[in-house]
Amino acid sequence: MNKSRGRPRGRPDTRTHIAQAARGLFLRHGYRATTLRAVAAEAGVDSALISYHFGSKKGLFGEVLQLHCAQSFALTTALDGDLSELPDRILRAVTDLWEDTEFQQLSLQDDSVMTVLQEYLEHEVLGRLAEFLGGQDATERAVAAVTVIGGLIFTRYLNPLPSTARLSVADVHRILGPPLRAALQSRTRHASGRRSPAAPALPGAGFARR
Numbered sequence: 001m002n003k004s005r006g007r008p009r010g011r012p013d014t015r016t017h018i019a020q021a022a023r024g025l026f027l028r029h030g031y032r033a034t035t036l037r038a039v040a041a042e043a044g045v046d047s048a049l050i051s052y053h054f055g056s057k058k059g060l061f062g063e064v065l066q067l068h069c070a071q072s073f074a075l076t077t078a079l080d081g082d083l084s085e086l087p088d089r090i091l092r093a094v095t096d097l098w099e100d101t102e103f104q105q106l107s108l109q110d111d112s113v114m115t116v117l118q119e120y121l122e123h124e125v126l127g128r129l130a131e132f133l134g135g136q137d138a139t140e141r142a143v144a145a146v147t148v149i150g151g152l153i154f155t156r157y158l159n160p161l162p163s164t165a166r167l168s169v170a171d172v173h174r175i176l177g178p179p180l181r182a183a184l185q186s187r188t189r190h191a192s193g194r195r196s197p198a199a200p201a202l203p204g205a206g207f208a209r210r
Contacts, residue, residue: 014045014049014053015053015063017043017045018039018040018043018045018049018050018053018054018060019060019063019064020043021039021042021043022034022039022042022043022060022061022063022064023064023065024042025038025039025042026061026064026065030115030119031057031061031119031120031123032119032123034057035057036050036051036057036060039060058124061120065103075090075093075125075128075129077089077093078090078092078093079128079129079132086184087177087180087181087184088173088177090145090149090180091152091172091173091176091177091180092173094149094152094153095169095172095173098153098156098157099169104157114158117153118150121146121149121150122146125146125149126139126142126143126146127142129141129142129145129146130142133184133186135186137186137187140187141183141184141185141186141187144182144183144184145180145183145184147183148176148179148180148183149180152164152172152176156172
């Protein structure tokens with residue numbers, strides 16, 4: 001009789017078992033190099049179980065690192081709403097995630113988690129943000145925004161600077177809100193093709209899609 005596929009039978013801890021196996025692979029090989037097939041082999045399960053429990057590799061990664069507020073969840077939420085408040089929602093998503101004690105413990109257990117998070121920002125967050133922003137300069141704007149986000153994560157959580165670490169969350173939002181807003185704001189072009197910042201806008205303006 002052929003082994004049934006897709007729906008788990010008899011092992012209530014299958015989801016946890018898969019996540020534990022995936023965690024080791026993500027830390028050893030990074031997000032991009034870890035395939036669902038490799039996770040299934042490491043866990044000793046049918047690969048269909050991974051899709052059943054997590055939906056995708058992004059879903060599995062979010063489970064492993066407890067990224068309940070990560071790109072596939074928090075960024076989706078941040079991109080849904082008034083464009084004038086987009087920088088605030090992105091900062092809130094970042095601080096909500098990294099202020100979580102359990103996530104901090106997981107993210108700091110192994111130095112190689114830096115590689116996982118770098119790849120995740122590069123291949124998931126940046127691309128998704130650029131697609132959302134649209135326009136000829138969308139990638140540049142997304143790179144600038146991810147640079148602000150990455151700088152916050154590194155200097156406050158992964159390798160804290162005392163002056164950054166002692167800021168309140170409200171201070172983080174107040175200080176980094178303007179540069180993140182500037183990073184996300186669309187640029188204009190002169191007739192010569194030279195790019196320049198858009199004209200000054202009212203607070204919260206300047207985020208209409210192009």
